[in-house]
Amino acid sequence: MLNLKESNFVSPQRPSPEELQELQREALSSERRMYREVARxxxxxxxxxxxxxxxxxxxxxxxxKEFFS
Structure with a gap:
């Protein structure tokens, strides 16, 4: 069993609206890249x-058509 120290634990937190927008932009960019490299x-x-x-x-x-005409 892995024993983690409490000091190494980072509690999850909601990203700010700016960070969320940046993450969405990166996801869209990644999706476009996947289309370009894989699907296209x-x-x-x-x-x-x-x-x-x-x-x-x-x-x-x-x-x-020619054969039977």
Missing amino acids: PYIEGALIAGGALLATGTAAYFTI
Whole structure:
């Protein structure tokens, strides 16, 4: 069991409105960074794959249309 001295214990306290605003700004910045670094490549990949699928489907449609005309 960990034995902490009372002098090492810091009681939690509410941040001031300025500190709270700064924390919210940092959280938003972190969220934007996560989107930029993590989510964006997956979104771009999905858009490219969707475009390729659309092009393939369109080509298949017109090929079949010409074949049966």
